[in-house]
Amino acid sequence: MIITLPDGSTREYEVGTSxxxxxxxxxxxxxKEALVxxxxxxxxxxxxxxxxxxxxxxxxFNDEYGQHTYWHSTSHLMAHAIKELYPEAKFGVGPxxxxxxxxxxxxxxxxxxxxxxxxEKKMVEITNRDEQFKRSELSKKEALALFNGDEYKNExxxxxxxxxxxxxxxxxxxxTDLCTGPHLPSTGKIKYFKLLSVSGSYWRGDxxxxxxxxIYGVSFPKKKMLEDYLERLEEAKKRDHRKLGKELELFHIxxxxxxxxxxxxxxxxxxxxxxxxxLREEQKxxxxxxxxxxxxxxxxxxKRSGHYPYYKDSQFPPIKFEGDDEEYLLKPMNCPHHFQxxxxxxxxxxxxPIRLAEFGTVYRYEQSGxxxxxxxxRSFAVDDSHMFVRDDQLKDELCSxxxxxxxxxxxxxxxxxxxxLSFRDGDxxxxxxxxxxxxxAQTEIKEAADLMKLNYKIEEGEAAFYGPKIDFMVKDALGRxxxxxxxxxxxxxxxxxxxxxxxxxxxxxxxxxxxxxxFGSLERFIGxxxxxxxxxxxxxxxxxxxxxxxxxxxxxxxxxKIKQALKDADIRVEFDTRNEKIGYxxxxxxxxxxxYMLIVGEKxxxxxxxxxxxxxxxxxxxxxxxxxxxxxxxxxxxxxxxx
RNA sequence: GCUGACGUAGCUCAGUGGUAGAGCACAUCCUUGGUAAGGAUGAGGUCACGGGUUCAAGUCCCGUCGUCAGCUCCA
Numbered sequence: 001m002i003i004t005l006p007d008g009s010t011r012e013y014e015v016g017t018s019x020x021x022x023x024x025x026x027x028x029x030x031x032k033e034a035l036v037x038x039x040x041x042x043x044x045x046x047x048x049x050x051x052x053x054x055x056x057x058x059x060x061f062n063d064e065y066g067q068h069t070y071w072h073s074t075s076h077l078m079a080h081a082i083k084e085l086y087p088e089a090k091f092g093v094g095p096x097x098x099x100x101x102x103x104x105x106x107x108x109x110x111x112x113x114x115x116x117x118x119x120e121k122k123m124v125e126i127t128n129r130d131e132q133f134k135r136s137e138l139s140k141k142e143a144l145a146l147f148n149g150d151e152y153k154n155e156x157x158x159x160x161x162x163x164x165x166x167x168x169x170x171x172x173x174x175x176t177d178l179c180t181g182p183h184l185p186s187t188g189k190i191k192y193f194k195l196l197s198v199s200g201s202y203w204r205g206d207x208x209x210x211x212x213x214x215i216y217g218v219s220f221p222k223k224k225m226l227e228d229y230l231e232r233l234e235e236a237k238k239r240d241h242r243k244l245g246k247e248l249e250l251f252h253i254x255x256x257x258x259x260x261x262x263x264x265x266x267x268x269x270x271x272x273x274x275x276x277x278x279l280r281e282e283q284k285x286x287x288x289x290x291x292x293x294x295x296x297x298x299x300x301x302x303k304r305s306g307h308y309p310y311y312k313d314s315q316f317p318p319i320k321f322e323g324d325d326e327e328y329l330l331k332p333m334n335c336p337h338h339f340q341x342x343x344x345x346x347x348x349x350x351x352x353p354i355r356l357a358e359f360g361t362v363y364r365y366e367q368s369g370x371x372x373x374x375x376x377x378r379s380f381a382v383d384d385s386h387m388f389v390r391d392d393q394l395k396d397e398l399c400s401x402x403x404x405x406x407x408x409x410x411x412x413x414x415x416x417x418x419x420x421l422s423f424r425d426g427d428x429x430x431x432x433x434x435x436x437x438x439x440x441a442q443t444e445i446k447e448a449a450d451l452m453k454l455n456y457k458i459e460e461g462e463a464a465f466y467g468p469k470i471d472f473m474v475k476d477a478l479g480r481x482x483x484x485x486x487x488x489x490x491x492x493x494x495x496x497x498x499x500x501x502x503x504x505x506x507x508x509x510x511x512x513x514x515x516x517x518x519f520g521s522l523e524r525f526i527g528x529x530x531x532x533x534x535x536x537x538x539x540x541x542x543x544x545x546x547x548x549x550x551x552x553x554x555x556x557x558x559x560x561k562i563k564q565a566l567k568d569a570d571i572r573v574e575f576d577t578r579n580e581k582i583g584y585x586x587x588x589x590x591x592x593x594x595x596y597m598l599i600v601g602e603k604x605x606x607x608x609x610x611x612x613x614x615x616x617x618x619x620x621x622x623x624x625x626x627x628x629x630x631x632x633x634x635x636x637x638x639x640x641x642x643x
Numbered sequence: 644g645c646u647g648a649c650g651u652a653g654c655u656c657a658g659u660g661g662u663a664g665a666g667c668a669c670a671u672c673c674u675u676g677g678u679a680a681g682g683a684u685g686a687g688g689u690c691a692c693g694g695g696u697u698c699a700a701g702u703c704c705c706g707u708c709g710u711c712a713g714c715u716c717c718a
Binding site: 113364551585588 | 681
């Protein structure tokens with residue numbers, strides 16, 4: 001038979017030759033590194049006999065799928081070790097994920113971090129036995145019999161469609177697991193691994209089900225790769241916004257105020273206002289109208305919108321005064337207030353689009369386990385706008401909103417965000433409004449996304465209850481995905497709030513509402529921004545832009561003059577008058593990640609100059625003060641990112 | 644909300660039943676210096692909070708609050 005390799009070359013082998021044997025015939029090294037193969041594009045074990053002319057890929061750890069298989073097999077190895085240590089163990093699922101693998105299981109012992117060492121040691125023992133992963137296929141009936149007594153596997157097997165799916169199991173030594181495969185040839189292939197964390201997870205992701213235990217881990221064929229990976233994890237922790245937020249004095253969270261209720265410190269507020277002003281300027285150019293609305297509102301507004309009944313559990317309870325029949329709600333979103341502004345006078349088709357914008361603080365009672373630094377909180381400001389548009393304006397307006405969000409992200413250096421179109425999922429009752437309007441909205445959103453060349457993924461079932469949306473997602477330092485910007489089309493609220501305008505025909509018409517927020521939540525956006533820059537903010541955002549460091553107290557007068565000049569030029573400056581040596585002060589301002597230090601001593605006084613030191617770069621030499629001011633002003637006004 | 648871990652000085656952390664510690668930061672003094680830590684002295688604690696066991700609790704047990712990882716949720 002003829003085997004075609006990825007480079008297009010062909011080789012002839014006897015029928016029944018396995019991918020591993022092919023690899024051996026090509027090179028010893030390839031055979032050693034081979035993990036799994038693709039025969040005619042289908043992933044197969046290395047020992048699968050090939051029966052006819054085929055194309056063949058031999059995959060190593062350099063291939064994504066090779067890594068995937070490596071991690072998947074490691075998860076089986078871990079399950080095997082758990083089964084040997086805890087014979088009562090029953091197993092859920094154990095897939096490979098982006099960076100490693102996990103396995104869910106049910107055992108009588110509550111595992112702690114120390115137990116992971118024990119499991120790791122058992123895994124080493126099993127890899128030393130170098131047992132082969134052996135595949136076999138069986139009928140549904142046989143499979144049910146084999147996993148008799150394991151309700152999780154039984155449930156998985158029962159879901160199999162025997163007509164179209166093959167049920168397979170993999171065994172290594174005395175451990176057998178239900179699995180579609182493929183796997184590595186043997187446990188000995190798995191060299192270096194680390195179990196990272198243990199936690200709970202609901203069976204099949206449903207909180208009504210029993211909670212299993214889950215162990216996450218990662219593995220590599222070379223020791224250096226594991227070490228590098230663990231080092232990257234450590235590096236990532238240094239970027240953690242909760243750590244940097246404290247070190248750089250940006251925000252403070254204390255249970256004395258309340259969980260998830262961040263306090264913005266002076267330096268964090270400078271950063272926050274810089275972002276707000278940036279967006280305000282952009283919105284002014286794009287003809288948005290700023291508005292301001294209260295932090296609470298009559299509960300009827302939210303009953304009418306449908307938010308109150310739908311999200312009752314994640315809202316702070318209503319506020320009620322004795323002797324007053326009215327109930328008020330801390331506003332969980334800004335839309336109803338903005339709708340009232342729209343309705344405050346009759347609107348003509350000539351007025352549309354109307355774009356009302358507000359940095360509106362909203363309050364949501366997020367589940368305690370969900371709170372996370374400043375990225376998931378109970379009080380946050382949305383850079384909200386509600387845009388009231390005619391049908392014929394919708395697509396243009398969507399495009400202009402996407403353009404704004406792209407501009408914001410680009411200015412802040414977010415290059416690798418992903419976009420998700422969230423559509424409805426069938427007939428679920430939770431969705432409000434007519435189905436035809438949904439279909440129309442989804443089409444419009446997709447057309448706008450295509451026009452604006454967004455690289456998107458469509459997620460069915462992720463829509464808001466009132467309409468489909470586009471979400472802009474960015475990953476944090478630890479690889480967790482967060483939604484930042486969002487654009488949502490809404491035909492439902494205009495109905496519920498009876499919004500209208502008078503058309504050219506003199507008749508009443510309904511506007512369409514677009515909800516949009518480029519940052520999403522200011523709190524979350526800043527959290528991600530901190531991690532994105534690792535605290536080394538571009539100068540226009542840096543809370544302190546310049547630190548003046550005199551060489552000794554003899555030069556304080558000159559330093560004071562420099563400080564005044566910078567303040568006059570509207571630059572955020574600190575003058576370090578502490579009684580310390582210069583090296584000490586430089587270290588301090590470096591750790592504070594201040595973009596520029598100006599060192600002034602005898603030389604500078606004599607030549608009427610400043611010595612410039614750039615954060616993370618070092619001494620840039622002396623220059624005239626005016627020259628420095630011109631350069632930094634340019635850097636600030638152009639929002640230059642030079643990290 | 645669930646499972647597990649954790650909570651000691653402003654920060655990072657040591658302290659496994661017997662008189663609360665270190666480094667950094669802070670204050671005072673000496674020192675007046677040239678690109679990442681000069682020296683001395685000092686102040687700083689309801690060991691998260693509440694209860695219990697014990698002659699004795701930072702330490703053991705229970706509860707509450709909070710933090711962290713993951714799950715679930717996310718207008």
